[in-house]
Amino acid sequence: MRTLQKAIRENNHNNLSVFFTAGFPRIDSTGEILSILNDTEVNFIEIGIPFSDPLADGPVIQHSSTVALHNGMTLELLFSQLKAVKGKITKPYLLMGYLNSLLAMGIEAFYSKCFESGVRHIIIPDLPIKEYLKEHKPFADKSGVSPVFLITPSTSEKRIHEIDGISNAFIYLVSGNTTTGNQSEMQTGSIINITAMKLKNPVIIGFGINSRVDYLQACALADGAIIGSAFISNISQSKNLKSDIPQFINKIKTINLIGK
Amino acid sequence: MKTYTQTSDGYYGKFGGAYIPELLFNNVDELQKNYKRIIASAVFQKQLKSLLKDYVGRPTPLYFSAALSERYKARIFLKREDLNHTGAHKINNALGQALLAKMMGKQKIVAETGAGQHGVATATACTLLGLSCVVFMGETDIARQAPNVARMKMLGATVIPSVSGTKTLKDATNDAIRYWINHAADTHYIIGSVVGPHPYPDMVTHFQSVISKEIKRQLLKQTGEAEPDYVIACVGGGSNAAGAFYHFLKSKKTKLIGAEAAGKGIDSHETAATLTIGSVGIIHGSKTYLMQNKDGQITEPYSISAGLDYPGIGPLHAHLHETKQASYLAITDDEALKAAKELIKLDGIIPALESAHAFAVLPKMKFKPTDIVVINLSGRGDKDMDTYLKYL
Numbered sequence: 001m002r003t004l005q006k007a008i009r010e011n012n013h014n015n016l017s018v019f020f021t022a023g024f025p026r027i028d029s030t031g032e033i034l035s036i037l038n039d040t041e042v043n044f045i046e047i048g049i050p051f052s053d054p055l056a057d058g059p060v061i062q063h064s065s066t067v068a069l070h071n072g073m074t075l076e077l078l079f080s081q082l083k084a085v086k087g088k089i090t091k092p093y094l095l096m097g098y099l100n101s102l103l104a105m106g107i108e109a110f111y112s113k114c115f116e117s118g119v120r121h122i123i124i125p126d127l128p129i130k131e132y133l134k135e136h137k138p139f140a141d142k143s144g145v146s147p148v149f150l151i152t153p154s155t156s157e158k159r160i161h162e163i164d165g166i167s168n169a170f171i172y173l174v175s176g177n178t179t180t181g182n183q184s185e186m187q188t189g190s191i192i193n194i195t196a197m198k199l200k201n202p203v204i205i206g207f208g209i210n211s212r213v214d215y216l217q218a219c220a221l222a223d224g225a226i227i228g229s230a231f232i233s234n235i236s237q238s239k240n241l242k243s244d245i246p247q248f249i250n251k252i253k254t255i256n257l258i259g260k
Numbered sequence: 261m262k263t264y265t266q267t268s269d270g271y272y273g274k275f276g277g278a279y280i281p282e283l284l285f286n287n288v289d290e291l292q293k294n295y296k297r298i299i300a301s302a303v304f305q306k307q308l309k310s311l312l313k314d315y316v317g318r319p320t321p322l323y324f325s326a327a328l329s330e331r332y333k334a335r336i337f338l339k340r341e342d343l344n345h346t347g348a349h350k351i352n353n354a355l356g357q358a359l360l361a362k363m364m365g366k367q368k369i370v371a372e373t374g375a376g377q378h379g380v381a382t383a384t385a386c387t388l389l390g391l392s393c394v395v396f397m398g399e400t401d402i403a404r405q406a407p408n409v410a411r412m413k414m415l416g417a418t419v420i421p422s423v424s425g426t427k428t429l430k431d432a433t434n435d436a437i438r439y440w441i442n443h444a445a446d447t448h449y450i451i452g453s454v455v456g457p458h459p460y461p462d463m464v465t466h467f468q469s470v471i472s473k474e475i476k477r478q479l480l481k482q483t484g485e486a487e488p489d490y491v492i493a494c495v496g497g498g499s500n501a502a503g504a505f506y507h508f509l510k511s512k513k514t515k516l517i518g519a520e521a522a523g524k525g526i527d528s529h530e531t532a533a534t535l536t537i538g539s540v541g542i543i544h545g546s547k548t549y550l551m552q553n554k555d556g557q558i559t560e561p562y563s564i565s566a567g568l569d570y571p572g573i574g575p576l577h578a579h580l581h582e583t584k585q586a587s588y589l590a591i592t593d594d595e596a597l598k599a600a601k602e603l604i605k606l607d608g609i610i611p612a613l614e615s616a617h618a619f620a621v622l623p624k625m626k627f628k629p630t631d632i633v634v635i636n637l638s639g640r641g642d643k644d645m646d647t648y649l650k651y652l
Contacts, residue, residue: 052425052557053543055437056281062424074555099279100542104556125281126542130269150282154444159285177283177444 004044004092004121004169008202008223011043015204015224016215016253018231019046019096021064022081023073025236030078031085036241038089040249046123046226047082049075049097056125058181060229064236075101079113086118094148096123108139115143121169123148129166148172153190157197164199171199173222174207181229184208191221215252227252270458271547273583275575278457280545283441287449290364292459298363299356299466311355312470315388316345318352320471322478322634327606334627335483338609338637339475341500346381348612348639349468349500354381354450356467358389361448368447370394372436374401374429374496375566375614376408377639378452383417385450393417396435398428401566408643426560429570433544453497454574457545461502461574468503475634476507483632490625492517493636494617495588496532496568498577500638505586515587518577519617521563522590532561533590534573535581543572549581564593564647565613567639595620597651600641604652612639613647 008015018037022030030047037045050068054061075097082093095114102110102124114122122145127136132147140146149163152174163171173194176184186205195203205218206226218225231248238244270276270292278288298304312318320340328336341349354371361369369391373379379395386393395412399421402409412419420439425431433451440449454461454468472491480486491508493501495518508514523531531537538549543558551559551571561571580586591599599619603609611619615638627633641648 052559053430053434055434055545056283056441058438059424066425069557076555098542100552100558101556103541104552104554126279126545128277128279131277131279152282152285154286155282174283177441179283179438179441182442 001090001118002092004094007043007092008170011224013223014219015043015202016041016249017044017046017204017224017226018042018249019048019226019228020232020235021048021050021061021068022078023050023068023071024064024232025067027071027073029241030081032241033235033245034085034089034093036245038091040246041253042091042249043224044091045093046096047078047093049078049095049101051098051101054098056179058179058229060181060232064232075105079117082117082119089118092121093119094121094123095119099124099126107136111136111139111143111145114145120144121146121148123150123172125150129163133166150174151194152177153187153194160194160197160199164201167201170202170204170223172226173203173205175205176208178207180207182208186214186217186221188221195222212252266462270462272576272579275546275548275578276458276461277547278545279542279547280457281441284437284444287440287444288457294364295360295459295463298360304359304363308356308359312352316351316355317343318470319474319478320344322475322482324482325607328622331606332622332625332627333629334631334633336633336635337479337488338635339471339504341471341636341638342609342611342615342640346377346384347642348377348381349471349503350378350381350452351384352470352503353452353464353467353499354378354385357448357450357463358382358385358391361450362389362391364448366446366448368392368394368443369450370396370436370439370443370447371450372396372429372432372452374398374432374569375643376401376405376412377567377643379417379419380408380411380415382450382452383412383415386417387415394439395419396422396432396439398422398426398432400427401429401432405566405643428560429566430558437544453499454502454576455497455544455546455572461546461576464499465502465506465576468499469506471500471503471636472505472507475504479632479634485632487511487513488632488634489513490515490517490631490633491636492519492618492621492633494519494568494614494638495573495577496521496570496614497572498574500636502574502576504634504636509585516580516585517621518586518588519591519621520588521565521568521617522592523562523564525592526590530562531590532563532568532570534571535577535588536590546572546575548575548578549573564596565617567612567614568617589621589624591617591620600648601652609637610641610648611637612641613644615639
């Protein structure tokens with residue numbers, strides 16, 4: 001498996017990542033979707049841990065979580081699904097979820113299971129930086145796992161530098177002040193200011209990205225884009241994931257010809 | 261010595277904090293940096309004091325119940341929060357926060373509500389202060405609390421049904437937080453209890469602490485003692501209890517008792533007794549006890565009382581429970597209904613179903629005849645008439 005850092009660098013600012021919820025639409029969809037995405041132009045993959053109360057998520061991801069939980073999905077099962085396919089997946093994949101799921105498993109157990117399942121990066125939107133450094137970092141480091149933190153166009157410069165300092169893969173820039181899946185105007189001016197800060201980490205834009213136009217704009221402004229809700233909507237209506245997923249990705253990122 | 265003070269990060273012992281997505285960082289940070297200064301300012305103090313007196317009707321009476329005293333062989337006093345404007349203690353916090361929001365330059369308010377008491381209080385405060393108001397309420401609660409929905413609408417609030425999750429208070433709170441994320445620039449979120457990210461637990465406790473401040477003064481006047489032997493209050497999120505306990509937290513004498521809702525029983529899977537059956541985790545931005553399964557999914561609570569039907573509890577209570585500075589008893593639906601019936605018969609007071617849980621503590625206690633017991637009668641029962649007619 002490529003490292004996330006290498007995968008992002010190779011793509012020269014044109015990264016495309018896709019987010020999907022584990023256990024949706026079916027409990028055994030996780031490995032299947034991962035394998036299909038592995039053969040597309042997607043550069044890295046985010047897998048959502050379904051949670052009963054996802055505060056930062058809009059209706060589409062909420063619904064996918066509800067269905068996944070109804071299907072019987074658990075974090076324990078997700079780790080075993082990942083272990084089963086990890087040898088076949090060459091693209092880096094991350095876990096994204098809420099802190100309570102992690103705490104219920106136990107901090108040390110969570111990070112060591114990440115390692116065993118091929119997960120090297122996690123995104124936990126409600127984990128404060130201070131708490132990460134104090135209570136998580138020792139276990140995360142021991143398992144070779146590192147976090148990706150969110151920033152928004154209104155995050156202060158001081159805080160962005162602090163986050164840049166403790167990140168080692170990329171910074172997740174939320175397109176605007178919004179929950180996931182909302183159509184919001186990309187705040188171009190603020191994004192330009194952020195990428196002008198000479199950060200050591202690449203900046204990838206997510207939340208509200210749902211078309212090729214959004215993707216191209218994110219690549220022009222930053223280092224790429226993450227698509228979540230639009231992808232989940234697409235697979236929720238799909239009768240044939242094997243053909244629909246590549247088709248969806250091809251509409252966003254045809255061939256890697258877009259220069260910055 | 262009891263310890264209950266918060267650290268600067270908003271922790272009571274190991275509970276509390278601010279577990280929020282970055283999207284809310286600026287809003288919560290702005291509140292954390294400003295709330296104490298604004299609340300302490302002379303202009304804020306003057307306005308709130310005058311509103312609490314002339315608009316809300318404070319101080320609320322401390323009523324000596326001769327009949328309950330006779331029945332339970334102790335000196336029992338009721339703090340009459342049910343006599344507040346809008347019918348419960350919720351207005352103390354709603355007005356305080358609405359005034360704070362206005363002074364912070366926010367024009368819009370969002371709130372969550374379960375039974376509708378906090379929603380009505382917030383809609384009222386917004387009307388009074390000229391703020392626009394959006395209230396999220398679970399679709400299930402909208403159906404079972406129709407009169408309060410009508411009141412909110414009459415007061416000009418926009419009531420939005422929460423259709424996510426199980427469509428009750430927990431989901432209304434999620435949706436209110438999501439709405440705040442999407443309208444962060446001009447909106448203040450008035451949370452209704454001592455829950456949520458720092459500084460909400462401390463701020464709401466502050467606004468509700470007027471309850472124990474008055475109890476202390478009134479008790480001294482009526483009995484010559486400023487500190488009772490017991491303070492008893494019901495606990496959902498825990499705002500009326502936090503307010504009733506606050507000025508007695510340092511007392512060596514006063515025993516603090518919270519009544520949480522056991523629903524159909526703590527082993528029935530239909531319960532809201534968070535401290536009795538819950539475990540530590542994160543809910544609505546706070547580290548506290550909550551009801552969850554072993555995978556960390558928050559489970560749906562049940563109580564006959566919509567206001568106690570919450571799967572978490574304020575971090576102050578989690579800390580008081582863990583350090584044994586307060587005791588929390590689980591009261592079933594049946595016990596609460598029985599206590600309501602007794603209060604109606606003995607004192608001619610129809611309590612809110614929530615408050616009835618506090619009265620149900622009385623038969624479980626062994627008092628000395630000299631003991632002074634204060635029960636916080638947090639709200640009136642007008643909203644619960646359907647339930648009472650069905651069961652009493």
